Amino acid sequence: MDIRFACPHCAQHIVVDESGAGLQIECPDCHSQLAVPAQANAPARKLPLLVVEKPAEAPAPEPTGPPPPVLRLGKRGKGAKYRCTNPGCRSVWYESQLRTQQVVGKTSVVCPKCRMNVARMVAPPGLWSRMFKKK
Numbered sequence: 001m002d003i004r005f006a007c008p009h010c011a012q013h014i015v016v017d018e019s020g021a022g023l024q025i026e027c028p029d030c031h032s033q034l035a036v037p038a039q040a041n042a043p044a045r046k047l048p049l050l051v052v053e054k055p056a057e058a059p060a061p062e063p064t065g066p067p068p069p070v071l072r073l074g075k076r077g078k079g080a081k082y083r084c085t086n087p088g089c090r091s092v093w094y095e096s097q098l099r100t101q102q103v104v105g106k107t108s109v110v111c112p113k114c115r116m117n118v119a120r121m122v123a124p125p126g127l128w129s130r131m132f133k134k135k
Contacts, residue, residue, distance in 0.1 A: 003039045007032070081123070082109070086116035093118065 003016045012029035021038045077094025084091050091113055098118060101110045111118050 001039070003036060005037055007034060009034070081121040082118040083121050084111040084114060084116055084118050086111065086114050089114040089116065092121070 001018050003018055003021060004013070005016075006013055007027045007030060009032045010027060010030040012027055014025075014027070016023075016025070016036050018039055020036050023036050024033055025036055026032070027034055077096040079095025082093050082095065082098060084093070089111060091111060093111065097112060098109045099112045099115070100107055101115065102108075109118055110116060
């Protein structure tokens with residue numbers, strides 16, 4: 001256990017190991033000689049109990065306006081497929097699942113997950129169109 005005390009000349013806080021009790025040392029700040037006081041066997045301090053008060057519950061605010069649209073990710077949408085252009089998202093959405101966003105008077109179609117732009121995916125040609133392709 002450490003002995004903590006202040007220099008009587010300059011009030012510098014000093015910490016000395018308990019084995020140094022009663023020794024003469026030099027203050028690191030003002031360089032005056034001082035004696036390390038013997039540590040009294042002080043009883044262990046008790047910390048106060050922490051009391052957490054719960055705030056009174058405020059009533060829930062009344063909803064105003066229509067409820068937000070529900071995003072149904074599990075069901076198949078309608079229309080063409082679109083892929084998000086965000087490299088972190090790259091999710092695929094149907095045209096009916098996309099959201100619109102208006103910025104500076106310009107409306108654009110965005111990903112409902114990350115609100116970034118989307119690009120239409122080109123469907124590969126079907127089997128019959130490849131077989132009977134006009135040359």
